[in-house]
Structure formats: C-alpha cells, structure tokens
Amino acid sequence: MANVVELKERAVAPAEKAAAEAPWPEMMPLFAHHERPLEYPLHLLPRIMRDAVTDVCAYGQQPGALVACSALATASLATQALADVARTPSLVGPIGLNLLMVAESGERKTTADRRMARAIRQWQQLRRANQRAEHEQQKDRRAIWTAKRDGLLAAIKKAVGAAKREERDKTEELEAALQGMGPMPVVDPLPVLFMEDTNPEALSIDLANGWPSSSLWSDEGGLVVGGHGMSEEAITRYLSLLNRLWDGNPFTRRRSTRESVELRGRRFTASLMMQAQVVSKLLAAGDGVSRENGFLARFLIAWPRSTMGTRLYRPGSTETPALAVWDERLTQLLEMPLPVDPEADLPMVLKPPVLPLSQAAFERWRSFFDDVECELGIRGELGDLTDFGAKAGDHAARIAAVLHVLVHGPAGEIGPELMEAGVEIAAWHLHEARRLFGMIGRDGVATDAEALLSWAMEEPEAPSMKRILQFGPSRVRAKERRDAAIAKLTEHGLARVVKEARAERLMVNPEWRGVP
Incomplete structure (x- = not known):
C-alpha cells in the first residue's frame, strides 16, 4: 500500500509541482536599511541607569528602547538645572533633552514612564x-x-x-x-517640575514666576497635540517658545492688556509619548510648522518595535535594589542647591557651572560632528533629514553631559566613555527619526507582510489561503489585506503561492528559512 507521502506526491499535478520547485528570485528585504529598527545601545548607559532600565523591562516587558528613553528624560529633568555643557569654549548651552517616543496603546508606556520618574514626583510632592x-x-x-x-x-x-x-x-x-517700605517681599515658588496641558501664555507666566527647572511631560501626547497650545492661533507661538527654552535663550513678552513676562535662566525638558496617528497630526498641524521651525529637530525620536504578543506572564516587581539606587540618586540630585545667579534682577535665575569636554571626549565628538555633516549634502544619507542632522552634535554633547551629572555630579570634565555613549545614542535617535519620516502615514502593507511571514515561518507546513484568514495574524484576516501582503512577499522573493491538490498554499522561500 502506498504511504501517505506517495499519495500526496501523486496528487500534485506536474505543472503545480514545477511551480513549487521553480527557481526563486533574489530576495529583497521588506524594509530598506533606514526603515529597519536598530538595537538600542543599552550597554553604553552608565550602570545605575542600565540596571534600572533592565529591571523595569524584566517586569513590564516593554521595548527596552522605550524604557531607556523614559530613563534618559528623567535624568535630564533631574540634572538640567545643575550644569551646562561646553562643546567648545564658544559653544556653551543647556543639557536639557527633548524626547518623543512613539508607541501604540497597550505598550505599557505609562507604566514605564511613571516608574522611571517616580522619585522626582515623590520629591516634588514632599517638597511642596x-x-x-x-x-x-x-x-x-x-x-x-x-x-x-x-x-x-x-x-x-x-x-x-x-x-x-x-x-x-x-x-x-x-x-x-x-x-521706606523697602522691596516687595519674596515669595519662594513651590516646585512644579511637570506640565502637560498648557499654552504659550500660561507656560511663560508659570516659568517666569515659578520653579526655574521644569518640563513638558505627557505619557499621552494627544493631550499636548490636541491641547490649547496647539490650536490654530497659538501653535506657532507655542512651538517657538519651546524652541527658545531648549536653546536656553532669554524670552521677553511685552503686553499692554496681559501680564508681561521675562524668562531668563530657565531649564526645560520635554518628554512626550504618543501613538503614530498623533504624530501624524503633529506633523500636519499649522501647515507643517513643527518641522519647518525646527521644533521636531530638537527632539530625540524613538519608535521601538512593539513587544505585544510576546509578553507572557512572569512574576516580578519594580521594587528592586537597582531601582532603589536609581530613586536615591535622583533624589540626591534634586536636593542639590540650585546654582542661582545672586546678581540677577529677576527671581531664581539659574547660572549653572559649565562642564567642559576632555580632549579625548572632544575628539570623539568632533569625529561624530564631521561624519554627520558630510552626510547632510544632497547626495548624503541625511540629505532629507538636514534639520535633525544639524543638531545631532548638540544632542550627543547634551546626552553625555546628562549622564556625567547623573554619575559624577556637576563638576569635572566629560570623559570619552560617556561621550561615546552620547554619540551612539544620538546616532540611534537620528536613525529613528529617519525611520519615522519614512514610515509614518504609510498604508502598512510591508508591516502586514512582515507579520504574515513571521507567522508562516512558525507553521508546521505551508498554510493554505483559508487557514491564513482563519488563524493568521489578525491584521491579515481580511482577504484584501491578506492578498496585498502576499503580493508584497512575492515581489520581494520571500514567499509565493503554490497549488497543492485543490488548495493554494503560501510557501516561504527555503533560503529565507535557512533550508538548503
């Protein structure tokens, strides 16, 4: 009696078998190099930050880059008032960072954000x-x-x-x-380190009269993008003010009918988490002013690959020794006296000490600066990202300075190891910015194809068209999306449809599977 394999082979018509065994075209990746996510350089972070990020990821199973960015934003807020950084003697500026993290609902971004910044919120509450x-x-x-x-x-x-x-x-x-009345009595401001739903007028008044080190902080960036500050009549003023705060430059607003304000010696961090569709709204707001006026270029962009679907339950806790050390260090930094200018004619004007680069750190920074500059031309890799590339050197120096103050405090000079971390992290974010602008607003066919390919690789045999609709990735269970994804895989030589008896099946390229 013929065995099952023999019967199966006989059932395959010669033409169908020939199609299945036909030569495969050269494979092409679904995503171009600049569209593929890179591994976050977690190993370059100082141990106190790296261990804290690792423990949060071990429990919440969020993307490591998402948690690392939350940690970096938190460190920026805790250190920005304590020091400035000198890339060269004539290039001195703040160390505050802006971070924009793109993650969909369900990515546990709020859990990561709240845990990394918890010590700052607790310090603020107790101090107030x-x-x-x-x-x-x-x-x-x-x-x-x-x-x-x-x-x-x-x-x-x-x-x-x-x-x-x-x-x-x-x-x-x-x-x-x-x-004989003397000067007006001073009212020391209560610390306000986190702001969310605000507008340019309210923000400028709060900063002028309040705590000199603060942030625009939201784990639901839609509240910011859809808030009063982003209204049609306010968006240009709002983004321009945020740009001025990132630069650390003074800002004066004179009004005859409203309160006039003068901002000087203020330090500011922005940490925004939002879904991709909210980013699209931000890009479209004000006829694209967020890109045109350099607002987005001042941000470190991150769009980590999702971990949803892989986060099987595991016991754990965010009350670990490494996170206790992280919390304690943040509190120590916040307890340091603010470097206020005693001769200033305005209240609480910060005048931070300046951190220079060591000679080795400067050489590494200059090499990175020159490498990026060479790619900004029309033929360069960053020819379509000149606004971000032009600020990459500044980002690298700021990151290195934040990490230096986190570890060593606001004294000494920045060494080559932390500058290497600053350079690599800035380069990673530059790649992420390019990915963002290359991917945002797409129809998602390549992403559908990637999901289908991964699923088909795990199937014990080539899945039928019917099985894909029933049990395949949810995003391709509609016939139109399934067929578009299969067409994409076929175009790239990664898979193709073959007929086997009465069924059509999706066969993965054996070379992609690693089968000889």
Whole structure:
C-alpha cells in the first residue's frame, strides 16, 4: 500500500509541482536599511541607569528602547538645572533633552514612564508639602505689602489733587512712607517640575514666576497635540517658545492688556509619548510648522518595535535594589542647591557651572560632528533629514553631559566613555527619526507582510489561503489585506503561492528559512 507521502506526491499535478520547485528570485528585504529598527545601545548607559532600565523591562516587558528613553528624560529633568555643557569654549548651552517616543496603546508606556520618574514626583510632592506653610505666609506678607503700597499711592494722588494746602503738604510724609517700605517681599515658588496641558501664555507666566527647572511631560501626547497650545492661533507661538527654552535663550513678552513676562535662566525638558496617528497630526498641524521651525529637530525620536504578543506572564516587581539606587540618586540630585545667579534682577535665575569636554571626549565628538555633516549634502544619507542632522552634535554633547551629572555630579570634565555613549545614542535617535519620516502615514502593507511571514515561518507546513484568514495574524484576516501582503512577499522573493491538490498554499522561500 502506498504511504501517505506517495499519495500526496501523486496528487500534485506536474505543472503545480514545477511551480513549487521553480527557481526563486533574489530576495529583497521588506524594509530598506533606514526603515529597519536598530538595537538600542543599552550597554553604553552608565550602570545605575542600565540596571534600572533592565529591571523595569524584566517586569513590564516593554521595548527596552522605550524604557531607556523614559530613563534618559528623567535624568535630564533631574540634572538640567545643575550644569551646562561646553562643546567648545564658544559653544556653551543647556543639557536639557527633548524626547518623543512613539508607541501604540497597550505598550505599557505609562507604566514605564511613571516608574522611571517616580522619585522626582515623590520629591516634588514632599517638597511642596514641607514648604506650603512658609509659602502661604510669604504670600500674606506680599499681599499686605501690596495693600499698603496701593493705599499710599492712592493717598498721595488724593493729596496732590486736594484744594487745601495742609492736605497737599502731606505728600512729603506719604512719599517718605512709600520710600521706606523697602522691596516687595519674596515669595519662594513651590516646585512644579511637570506640565502637560498648557499654552504659550500660561507656560511663560508659570516659568517666569515659578520653579526655574521644569518640563513638558505627557505619557499621552494627544493631550499636548490636541491641547490649547496647539490650536490654530497659538501653535506657532507655542512651538517657538519651546524652541527658545531648549536653546536656553532669554524670552521677553511685552503686553499692554496681559501680564508681561521675562524668562531668563530657565531649564526645560520635554518628554512626550504618543501613538503614530498623533504624530501624524503633529506633523500636519499649522501647515507643517513643527518641522519647518525646527521644533521636531530638537527632539530625540524613538519608535521601538512593539513587544505585544510576546509578553507572557512572569512574576516580578519594580521594587528592586537597582531601582532603589536609581530613586536615591535622583533624589540626591534634586536636593542639590540650585546654582542661582545672586546678581540677577529677576527671581531664581539659574547660572549653572559649565562642564567642559576632555580632549579625548572632544575628539570623539568632533569625529561624530564631521561624519554627520558630510552626510547632510544632497547626495548624503541625511540629505532629507538636514534639520535633525544639524543638531545631532548638540544632542550627543547634551546626552553625555546628562549622564556625567547623573554619575559624577556637576563638576569635572566629560570623559570619552560617556561621550561615546552620547554619540551612539544620538546616532540611534537620528536613525529613528529617519525611520519615522519614512514610515509614518504609510498604508502598512510591508508591516502586514512582515507579520504574515513571521507567522508562516512558525507553521508546521505551508498554510493554505483559508487557514491564513482563519488563524493568521489578525491584521491579515481580511482577504484584501491578506492578498496585498502576499503580493508584497512575492515581489520581494520571500514567499509565493503554490497549488497543492485543490488548495493554494503560501510557501516561504527555503533560503529565507535557512533550508538548503
């Protein structure tokens, strides 16, 4: 009796068997090199950050790059007020970082974000509680001072306009009392390190009158992109203000009908997490102003590959020794005295010490700067990303400085190891920015094809068209999407449809499987 294999072979018509055994075309990757995600250089992070990121990932199983970016944003917020960085003696600037992380709903981005920044939020809450009583007393003293001043000014005005001489003579006495009041009592601001739904006017006032080191921080970036600051009439002012804060330059707004403000000596971090569709809205807002005015180029972009579908339950905790060390170090940094300029005519104007680069660190930074610059021409790899490339050197120096202050504090010079980390991380984010602009807004056929190929590789035999619709990846269970994905795989020589008896099956290229 013929065995099953023989019967199966007889059932295959000669033409069908020939199609199955036909030569395969040369395989092409579904994604171009610049569209493929690279491994995040986690090994270059200082141990205190690397261990904390590893423990959060071990428990939550989020993409490592997502957690690492949350850690970097947290470190930026904790260190930015304590030091500036000098790439060269004439190129000195803040170390604050802007990060934009793209992740879909369900990626556990909020869990990662909250855990990495927990110590800062706890410090803020405790500091505000401890200062609140004194803060209220200071406000009362200022209110009393203001009331007295207003009363004296009103009395002087009345006396000047009085008809009787004896009342006019009181002006000198009133003026002396006014001069003797002294300066307005100071009200020390309560720390506010996290802002989310704001607009340019509110943000500038809060920063001028409040804590000098703060952030625009949201694990749901749609609240920012869809907020008041991004309205049609406000978006250009809002993004320009955020640009000014990243640069560390002064900002003055004079208004006759609103409160005038002057920002000087402020440090700012931005940490935004959002879905890809929200990024599309940000790119389209204000006729593309977010790209045109350099706003997005000031961000370190990340779009990590999702881990959803692989996160099988495992016991664990985010209360580990490594995370306790991380929390303690962040608290120590926040407890350091702020380097305030004692001669400034505005309250709490930061004047941080400047961290220079060691000679070896500078040589590594210069090499990276020159390499990127050479790719910015029209024929270069970054010819379509000149805005991001032009700021890559600045990003690398800032990252290295943040890591230096995290580990060593705001003193000394930045060494070559941390500059190497700064360069590699900046280069990784530059690649991610290129991926983002290459992939955002696409119809997703290549992604569908990639998912189908991975699934077919795990099947014990070539799956039928019917089986793909029933049990394949959910994204290709509609006939139209399935067929488009198969056409993409066929075009790239990675798989093709063959007929076997009465069924059509998806055969993966044996070379792709690694089969001789």
